[in-house]
Amino acid sequence: MDDDAFAAFLGQVGALNAPQREALLRVLSLPAPTPGALLDSGGPGHLACPHCTGTQVSSWGSAHGLRRYRCRGCGRSFNALTGTPLARLRRKQVWLGFAAALQQTLSVRKAAKACDVAVSTAFRWRHRFLATPTACKPAQLSGIVEADETFFRRSYKGLRRWTDPAAAAPARPARRRGAPTGRRGTPLDEQVPVLIVRDRQKTTSDAVLDNLSAQAIGTHLVPLLAQDALLCTDTGRAYGVIARQAGLRHEPINIAAGERVRDKVFHIQNVNAYDSRLKAWMRPFNGVATRYLQNYLGWRRMIEGLAKTINPTAILIKCAQRT
Numbered sequence: 001m002d003d004d005a006f007a008a009f010l011g012q013v014g015a016l017n018a019p020q021r022e023a024l025l026r027v028l029s030l031p032a033p034t035p036g037a038l039l040d041s042g043g044p045g046h047l048a049c050p051h052c053t054g055t056q057v058s059s060w061g062s063a064h065g066l067r068r069y070r071c072r073g074c075g076r077s078f079n080a081l082t083g084t085p086l087a088r089l090r091r092k093q094v095w096l097g098f099a100a101a102l103q104q105t106l107s108v109r110k111a112a113k114a115c116d117v118a119v120s121t122a123f124r125w126r127h128r129f130l131a132t133p134t135a136c137k138p139a140q141l142s143g144i145v146e147a148d149e150t151f152f153r154r155s156y157k158g159l160r161r162w163t164d165p166a167a168a169a170p171a172r173p174a175r176r177r178g179a180p181t182g183r184r185g186t187p188l189d190e191q192v193p194v195l196i197v198r199d200r201q202k203t204t205s206d207a208v209l210d211n212l213s214a215q216a217i218g219t220h221l222v223p224l225l226a227q228d229a230l231l232c233t234d235t236g237r238a239y240g241v242i243a244r245q246a247g248l249r250h251e252p253i254n255i256a257a258g259e260r261v262r263d264k265v266f267h268i269q270n271v272n273a274y275d276s277r278l279k280a281w282m283r284p285f286n287g288v289a290t291r292y293l294q295n296y297l298g299w300r301r302m303i304e305g306l307a308k309t310i311n312p313t314a315i316l317i318k319c320a321q322r323t
Contacts, residue, residue: 035095036065038313039080039320050083050322051076065092083322085131091117098125099312105281127295134298135323141199142226146271147233149212151191157289192290194297195220198271204304206297214241222246232268
């Protein structure tokens, strides 16, 4: 719950009657759930062995705030975090607070302050927590599928090659992060193309592209499309080539000519709206390092996927899943 929602909640407490106050006090008196309890809530039956994928497991004591389990097939023991990006990560008591920082899209420094951890720890945790949402992409999209590319400024933020005399510096000098491109048609050595694919059920996938060729786009796009999918894009030449080679029905929308919707159903407004929300969400970071761009795309997909059900518990459970 963000600060504004909490303030609104406190403002309504005075209007509660006696039974409602008693119910609220009973809930507040319950112990706060711990990350270990949340991750172990399913018991042995909800886990498969991360070593052999066997499902015949039994309880095997506990350690470091988590239950341990033993696989009857291979005889090895494990816990709910074995094989996940969060395995062996310390200070579990503040994980829910860090998940709340991810929900609120706090910067690394603000997240470190909120969780009382070092900035370097908050930075490392961010990318450990985001590893699973980044890797978990939909296997297939169906129905009317919209695809479009968007661009992010290429960023070497955090790169030490400018200050390390033993390493070759990048081809361009350092400059202020998040600087605007300045002109239309900026070359790809200054921008990173990102493919966004979204169907009408709001299932979304993305990929960082090396270039805008049909081969580069098709490598990521074609495996996502079901056999009966209908592809809606702009009039980019690469999409026509991809559709012909893959035998897909393709409906190009000529945005430059003022076309927005054809036959009241063919358009790319959903994917363009997602692009707009993604860009607005990225803006407070003042430029994302290109080497971590994929993680931020996964972060945004997680937020959109959880939608109205998003909360620190849901984020923690999502980030603790095995990929």
